[in-house]
Amino acid sequence: MISDSWLKARFRLDALILKYKLKSIPRSVINPERLIEYQQSLLSQFSKSINEAQLMAIDLEMTGLNPTEDQIISMGIVPITQAGIPLQQAQHLMISIDGSVGSSATIHGIVDNQLENALSLEQAVLWFLEHTKGHILVAHHAPMDVSFLLNYIEKVFGFRMLMPFIDTLGIEKKRYLRQHGQLIKGCVRLGESRERYHLPVYAGHNALLDAIACAELLLAQVAAMGGGHQMKCYELIETIK
Amino acid sequence: MDVQTLTYIIVGATFALYIGIAIWSRAGSTKEFYVAGGGVPPVMNGMATAADWMSAASFISLAGIVSFVGYDGSVYLMGWTGGYVLLALCMAPYLRKFGKFTVPDFIGDRYYSQTARTVAVICAIFICFTYIAGQMRGVGVVFSRFLEVEVDTGVYIGMCVVFFYAVLGGMKGITYTQVAQYCVLIFAFMVPAIFISVMMTGHIFPQIGFGAELIDAAGNGTGVYLLDKLDGLSAELGFSQYTEGSKSMIDVFFITGALMFGTAGLPHVIVRFFTVPKVKDARLSAGWALVFIAIMYTTVPALAAFSRVNMIETINGPESTGVAYETAPQWIKNWEKTGLITWDDKNNDGNIYYAKGEENEMKIDRDIMVLATPEIADLPAWVIALVAAGGLAAALSTSAGLLLVISTSVSHDLLKKNLMPDISDKEELKYARIAAALGVVMAGYFGINPPGFVAAVVAIAFGLAAASLFPAIIMGIFSKTVNKEGAIAGMLTGLTFTAAYIIYFKFVNPSANVSDNWFLGISPEGFGMVGMFINFAVAFAVSKVTAAVPQDVVDMVESIRFPQGAGEAQDH
Amino acid sequence: MNASELQPIEQFLQTHAPFDALPDDVISRCAREITIGYYAKASAFVEFDPINPKLYLVRSGAFEVRDPQGVLVDRVAEGECFGFSTLLSGEKVVNKVAILEDGLIYHLPHTLFSELRSHHRQFDTFFTRAFAQRLRNEHKFKAKDHTTTSRITNMMAHQPVSIEKHANVCEAAKLMRDNRVSSVLVLDNNQLVGIVTDRDLRNRVLAEGIGGEAVVESVMTKHPQSIAPNALVFEAMLLMSEHNIHHLPVVENNQARGMVTSTDILRSQSSQPLLLIGEIDRQDSIEKLIHVSKQIPVLLQNLISADARAEEIGRILTSVTDALTRRLIVLNQQLLGKAPMAFCWLAFGSQGRQDQVACSDQDNGLLLAEEPDEFAAAYFDKLSHAVCKGLDLCGYIYCPGEIMAQNPKWRMPLKKWQNKFSQWVSAPDPKALMHASIFFDMRAVYGPHSLFDELQSTVLDQTKDNDIFLAGMTANALQQTPPLGFFRKFVLERDGSEVKGMDLKHKGSALINDIGRIYALSAGIKEVNTAKRIRLLMDANIINRKDALNLADAHEFIAHMRLANQGYQANNNLTVSNYLMPQHLSSLLRHQLRDAFKVVHDAQSGLKLKFMRSF
Structure with a gap:
């Protein structure tokens, strides 16, 4: 585990690098300052307890598993605050893609014509930044989702940044290993993990539902680890750039 | 304004009156009024009783039947009046002393048997059904004429009105509503009678006009007495003389008896005597009721005779040869629409003609007589409308009472006390309403497919009552030896014999319904009295051979035969 | 989305x-x-x-x-x-x-x-x-x-120690020693016939020099006082102090179910109403009684705030009134001398039904064993005036309708009472019915029960299955309906322009009392307390089980609302009345009150159908 101050220091450093880079890149239509603002807004959450922190469960549906080649089709987000998941603030976003959804459509049930009203890549990134600002991202197998997001950000802004996140799969892996000694294939998948916490099986599969499912899993995990009162945010946070 | 509009207005106004009274009597203030006044005054209660008593049959059909069959029709008058006296004087005081609200309850307790109670309940329901069927037909006739529809449609409309009145309305059973209904019906009955009496004889009272000489248009006496004129007309047209009966003496005697004893056994009227708290007041109101009933019953023969003369004269014309259909009076055309008058021009002369036998071209339903009289006599339109309201009042007050007896007997006596003792109040009430609905529907069916005229149907009900309930009540009060086996056997045999006799002659083999085939020359209408004798005989015979009456019941019977309660003797 | x-x-x-x-x-x-x-x-x-x-x-x-x-x-x-x-x-x-x-x-x-x-x-x-x-x-x-409202079942010793009546005294004593109890119940065919206590062994065996081989039957107290399992604990205390006993067998359907001793009750801490009744019984002058009675309103407030059931509050308050009445009679008899004949002090109306609340007026009468001579008449005149006056001073105001023992009209020998009742029954005019609703809820507060039972059984004989009388009673009861209008809206009473609210007594509780009374009279049930009447009628299958439970619930609920409302009025310095303003209620309570009124309405319809043969 990384400590709170060490984490913050890393982000400050990253911010400095970003600001330096900003001078070298040409001013585009989109103000790159907002990326720094976004990053800064997250810092205050690190030292809060899980219950008090602003978290945002997120799930992406992609055309494939390779962050550099494949595209995001849809994105579901739902905040986690005060150990609760307010569905009122849940959001589901479609993103337009180049080419067809292809074979992956069978998994997430999104057919091309549903994407007609979808946002463009650039709009989607701005939407994401706006709606998740000040929230630490939570996802199951988060490194992949965050990599996709960082790639998109790079496409829009021209550079990447350091992103904090909480990975429920990572947490589950550690807990499972501690209890059982070794991992079994598929044992930390979202569905299997949820079962261990008596969470209901959700029929259906879309980015929003998976985001909700992931948020519930986090609440269960935190409760099982002694509750969100004592546990601090930074104890769970990982980073990626 | 035309008759139809006026009818709507007057019928509507009477209903508004009933509803108004119902609302007024429900308002909280009446309680103080009621306590302060010591209850309903006997005069009012008398009127309410009279309204219960005088059904659509009395109002609509009685005068019609007297008018058509003359002297023979008087059996109804005698029977009903006698029955009322019997009920008021010989039975009600004892039943009251016994503390029983309904006839089946009395029979059940007196014969210490649930079976006896159930048999009595079934008899009561059966009688009420028959009686109410007569009411339906009457209401149907009223509606058919004034809404100018077929008589069957009139019955359907009547069914709806009666059902809503009895099941949903809060108007029924309220003394003052009944008083209003009596006022409406007696006014409606008397106004045309007085009008015609004045026109034909110059006397205001129809009862006097009935025995007076006729006057001409200028108001001078003609020297011809009404009944003589009627006898003459009847003879001329081939009818038997109006003042002489066609029925044998024994038949008349038995019909009168059956009506009388049957009336006394009718379950719905007796209740009225118990709603008066004091015995003295109950007697007074019974007396008043007799006066109010008499007002109408004494008018019936007069009205019947007037309308008969009028009718024959308007149809056959001054020369007694008939008048041309084109020039026929409007009332014939009006009533043709209901199907209650039909004209068959047998000799193709284009004239209408009324007589007995082959020459007759007119078929006239007796039930229209009272309703058509104002039209025949060319009375003002509002009188015609008033008669419609009166007929409706008569039918409503009686059928509401009967439907209550049927529905509460079914729900409480049959279901709650016998078949389903566990049902809740709500369910009991639901079954009562369903029973009332079924009662209306069945009565409506018999109203459309009548086995006879209204009065005849009602007479059957009386016959059945005379054969079943009346003996059981009388023996219950006056005999200490008749036991439960006797009473049950008596009621069942009496009812079965009478019903079988009536059903055979009226439904199974109507063509054989002539005096030659009758038992001792007694018609089905009069057989109820024979049933009564059978009932008595069977009851006494069976009681002789079965266990004696328990001592406590004997004591009970002895105690109720004292005319007054011990407590009361000290107080008054 | x-x-x-x-x-x-x-x-x-x-x-x-x-x-x-x-x-x-x-x-x-x-x-x-x-x-x-x-x-x-x-x-x-x-x-x-x-x-x-x-x-x-x-x-x-x-x-x-x-x-x-x-x-x-x-x-x-x-x-x-x-x-x-x-x-x-x-x-x-x-x-x-x-x-x-x-x-x-x-x-x-x-x-x-x-x-x-x-x-x-x-x-x-x-x-x-x-x-x-x-x-x-x-x-x-x-x-x-709550001690005062707790039931015998909760504190009695189950499986009481018992012995057959033919056993000998020695065996009984051994049994008591082995079980370490101070009394033993004596049974005959499982039916309770007597009780033997430590005191009996001392007084009737040892002191009389009887040997241990004597049969239990000969030394036991025959037909001991007993109590029902669902009776209130404080009723047991009353019974004990009244008869100066310490053991009460708990009996249900003639079967011994348990045993309560004064020690059991002492252990369950003393409580206010009992203290008050004890205090009443100790006072030796009328002035002191009046002083003690000042505590009654306080007791009521305490009971209301303790959220006791309305039925139990009624029974507790009535017990206090009964004790006060008895004490007044005893004290006045000390002044006037012994009564010339047996008599019963009758309580009518709410005191009879045991549902008294605040500011009740007195409804009472005197039942004499025989026709009084001049001396006796004068004696009872003085006694009844003194007792009624005492009650008035204690806060039970004179009955505005003069239904009081001091009114010679309601001070009669048994024969005349019987005649009076049969008059009401045989000629149920509105006045008689008004009286009936008060007088038929009668209970003897003082005097021999045999005398009272004789009156009650002749009355019930006449009312039982007397359909005409019952129809009159029903018609009278149906003059008032619960304050529900079309679409189940509350109907508020007005006094000129001022809205008074809903009368929970006359348009609520009283209606249920009427219903209970009519059914009870029709079935010849002696009980006069409405809740108990309903229970007995349910057990006798006269009222359908569901209807009875609903009615009992509604009765308790409406009475409770009335008390709570009066408590609220008293706390807010408003005039204490039976009128409730629905807007003072939460929507849930409004809803429940509406349901309760609906139950009353349905019960009235049932009554009308059964006794008036109409709907």
Whole structure:
């Protein structure tokens, strides 16, 4: 585990690098300052307890598993605050893609014509930044989702940044290993993990539902680890750039 | 304004009156009024009783039947009046002393048997059904004429009105509503009678006009007495003389008896005597009721005779040869629409003609007589409308009472006390309403497919009552030896014999319904009295051979035969 | 965002009551308004947010609702709800919810809950029913906690020590020693016939020099005083002090069920009404009695604030009145000398029914054993005037209708009382019926029971199955109807322009008293307390079980509302009356009151059908 101050220091450093880079890149239509603002807004959450922190469960549906080649089709987000998941603030976003959804459509049930009203890549990134600002991202197998997001950000802004996140799969892996000694294939998948916490099986599969499912899993995990009162945010946070 | 509009207005106004009274009597203030006044005054209660008593049959059909069959029709008058006296004087005081609200309850307790109670309940329901069927037909006739529809449609409309009145309305059973209904019906009955009496004889009272000489248009006496004129007309047209009966003496005697004893056994009227708290007041109101009933019953023969003369004269014309259909009076055309008058021009002369036998071209339903009289006599339109309201009042007050007896007997006596003792109040009430609905529907069916005229149907009900309930009540009060086996056997045999006799002659083999085939020359209408004798005989015979009456019941019977309660003797 | 995205949640709502009654668009709205929470067994209890109360719908897991004393109120599993009591009543959460199994809970905000209740009837009914059910459970518990309102069953020794009547004294003594008890019940064919106590062994065996081989039957106290298991504890105390005994067998259907001793009762701490009654019995002058009676209103307030059942409050207050009356009679007899003949002091109306409340007036009469001569007449005149005056001074004001023992009209020998009643029965005019509603609820407060029983049994003989009298009674009872108008709206009474509210006594409790009385008279039941009448009528299958339970509930509820309202009026310096303003009630109470009135209305319809043969 990384400590709170060490984490913050890393982000400050990253911010400095970003600001330096900003001078070298040409001013585009989109103000790159907002990326720094976004990053800064997250810092205050690190030292809060899980219950008090602003978290945002997120799930992406992609055309494939390779962050550099494949595209995001849809994105579901739902905040986690005060150990609760307010569905009122849940959001589901479609993103337009180049080419067809292809074979992956069978998994997430999104057919091309549903994407007609979808946002463009650039709009989607701005939407994401706006709606998740000040929230630490939570996802199951988060490194992949965050990599996709960082790639998109790079496409829009021209550079990447350091992103904090909480990975429920990572947490589950550690807990499972501690209890059982070794991992079994598929044992930390979202569905299997949820079962261990008596969470209901959700029929259906879309980015929003998976985001909700992931948020519930986090609440269960935190409760099982002694509750969100004592546990601090930074104890769970990982980073990626 | 035309008759139809006026009818709507007057019928509507009477209903508004009933509803108004119902609302007024429900308002909280009446309680103080009621306590302060010591209850309903006997005069009012008398009127309410009279309204219960005088059904659509009395109002609509009685005068019609007297008018058509003359002297023979008087059996109804005698029977009903006698029955009322019997009920008021010989039975009600004892039943009251016994503390029983309904006839089946009395029979059940007196014969210490649930079976006896159930048999009595079934008899009561059966009688009420028959009686109410007569009411339906009457209401149907009223509606058919004034809404100018077929008589069957009139019955359907009547069914709806009666059902809503009895099941949903809060108007029924309220003394003052009944008083209003009596006022409406007696006014409606008397106004045309007085009008015609004045026109034909110059006397205001129809009862006097009935025995007076006729006057001409200028108001001078003609020297011809009404009944003589009627006898003459009847003879001329081939009818038997109006003042002489066609029925044998024994038949008349038995019909009168059956009506009388049957009336006394009718379950719905007796209740009225118990709603008066004091015995003295109950007697007074019974007396008043007799006066109010008499007002109408004494008018019936007069009205019947007037309308008969009028009718024959308007149809056959001054020369007694008939008048041309084109020039026929409007009332014939009006009533043709209901199907209650039909004209068959047998000799193709284009004239209408009324007589007995082959020459007759007119078929006239007796039930229209009272309703058509104002039209025949060319009375003002509002009188015609008033008669419609009166007929409706008569039918409503009686059928509401009967439907209550049927529905509460079914729900409480049959279901709650016998078949389903566990049902809740709500369910009991639901079954009562369903029973009332079924009662209306069945009565409506018999109203459309009548086995006879209204009065005849009602007479059957009386016959059945005379054969079943009346003996059981009388023996219950006056005999200490008749036991439960006797009473049950008596009621069942009496009812079965009478019903079988009536059903055979009226439904199974109507063509054989002539005096030659009758038992001792007694018609089905009069057989109820024979049933009564059978009932008595069977009851006494069976009681002789079965266990004696328990001592406590004997004591009970002895105690109720004292005319007054011990407590009361000290107080008054 | 389209609806189907939250489909699993919507589906869950659609398949669970009461949400299954909601239309689809409302379901999607609900799903959107949900906040999901997770509760782990490790945290033991669900924490409630006092500022934003919510409805808790269990998605998975299992929970238990327990009241502050730890008694189980409800068990909640998947698809069931908790937290609605607070939402309905607006009171703070007192119950605890234990987490039996980790689970997911959907929280619905208060605003949404209220909105759904006001727009969807079935949704509303579902929760008010559930709440009423809970209240009933809680009431059962509360009675246990309160000494004055607790029942014998809760404190008696079950399986009492007993012996056959033919056993000898020695065996009885051994049995008592072995079981370490101070008394033994004597049975004959399992029926209680007597009791032998330590005192009996001392006084009737040892002191008389009788040997240990004597049969128990010969030394026992025959036909001992006994008490029913559901009687109140303080009634047992009354009985003990009245007869100066320390052991009371508990008897049900002639079978000995248990035993209560004065020690048992002492152990369950003394309480206020008993102290008051004890105090009354100790006073030796009328002036002192008047002084003691000042405590009665305080007692009532205490009972109301302790939330005792209205029925029990009535019985307690009536016991106090009875004690006061008896004491007044005894004290005055000390002044006037011994009575020239046996007599009963009769209580009518609310005192007879044992449902007295604040500011009751007196309704009483005197039943004499025989026709009094001049001397006796003068004696009873003085006695009754003195007692009635005493009661008046103690706060039981003179009856405005002059129904009092001091009125010579209501001071009669047995024969005349019997005649009076048979007059009312045989000629039920409105005045007689008005009297009937007061006089038929009679109870002897003082005097030999045999005399009173003779009167009561002749009266009941006459009313039983007397349909005409009962029809009159019914017609009279139906003159008043519960204050519900069309569409079940409350009907408020007005005095000129001033709105007085709903009369809970004359248009509520009194109607149920009437119903109970008519049925009881029709069946010849001796009991006069309305709640007991209803219970007996239910047991005798005269009133349908469901109807009877509903009616008893409605009776208690309306009486409770009336008392609570009077408590509120007294606390807020308003005139204490029977009038209730519905806007002072929460919507749940309004709803329940409406239901209670509906029950009364239905019972009246049933009465009309049965006794008047009309509807």
